[in-house]
Amino acid sequence: MIRQQLAWFDPARIGHSGQCFRFAPLPEGGGWGLTARGRRLCIRPDGDGFLFDCTPEEWETVWYPYFDLDTDYEAFAAAVNPRDAYMTAAVACAAGVRILRQDPWETTVAFILSQQSNIPRITRNLEAVCRAYGAPFADREGNIWYDIPTPAALAAASEEELRALGLGYRAPYLRAAAARIAAGQPDLASLAAMPYKKAHAALLTLPGVGVKVADCVCLFGLHKLDAFPIDTHIRQMLDAHYKRGFPMRRYKGFAGVLQQYAFYYELYGGKT
């Protein structure tokens, strides 16, 4: 158990932000639990800081990078045009949200499942897939959790089995994409080293991955902060507030962070 005081870190908002689907309030309330990188982590507020139930070594090597704590998000917020009332409000509403460094394969699975769906259902579907095909592991209290299945494990599943988990027409997409990744086409690990546009193009070759999902994988799984996923909410936001186009030039290098703040603001408005 370690204690940290962190700038621009709000687990409640991160958990609700829709970038991750295995980050949920603890049943007893007051804290958050997440499953990622083959581990389980609980976060509980403690005065002006947070308690994390991990060792200092785990914090340094796993969770500090996972939460992207090396990146200065306050600088991104400060770079917002003060005359842009919409983005100023969005950033204030989403203050404390960071772009997690999630596993690219996990984000690929999650966002293939996300199409024409909603956050509660995506969460359920992803959990069902993990329970059915993922490797179980125990936390320090002996509770069992399930990792994201390997590409090979998902490729070996039948479409029928996947449909039985409630994935609908996404089942064949997921299965086929898993087979491609298992065969190293493309090799997800090597995408992280590519520039955003090359990585995006490679992801587009996957079945069930279109422009929007590829952008989500780039932003949330490959940490390409230039990626700017445009979904229905962001489409409406752009039409309403940026009729002359979003100022990508001004925000070059971190436009995706602002996309995430706008997305959060669209979903939760003034609340949370």
Add this chain to the structure above:
DNA sequence: ACTTGACCTGTTGGG
């Protein structure tokens, strides 16, 4: 190079 439907499914939500 566009535009248009079909596509699974729901601790659906609203009339």
Add this chain to the structure above:
DNA sequence: ACTGCCAGGTCAAGC
């Protein structure tokens, strides 16, 4: 009780 529509899209078919 029922029907229609929507949810963080993608793909293939048709001009």
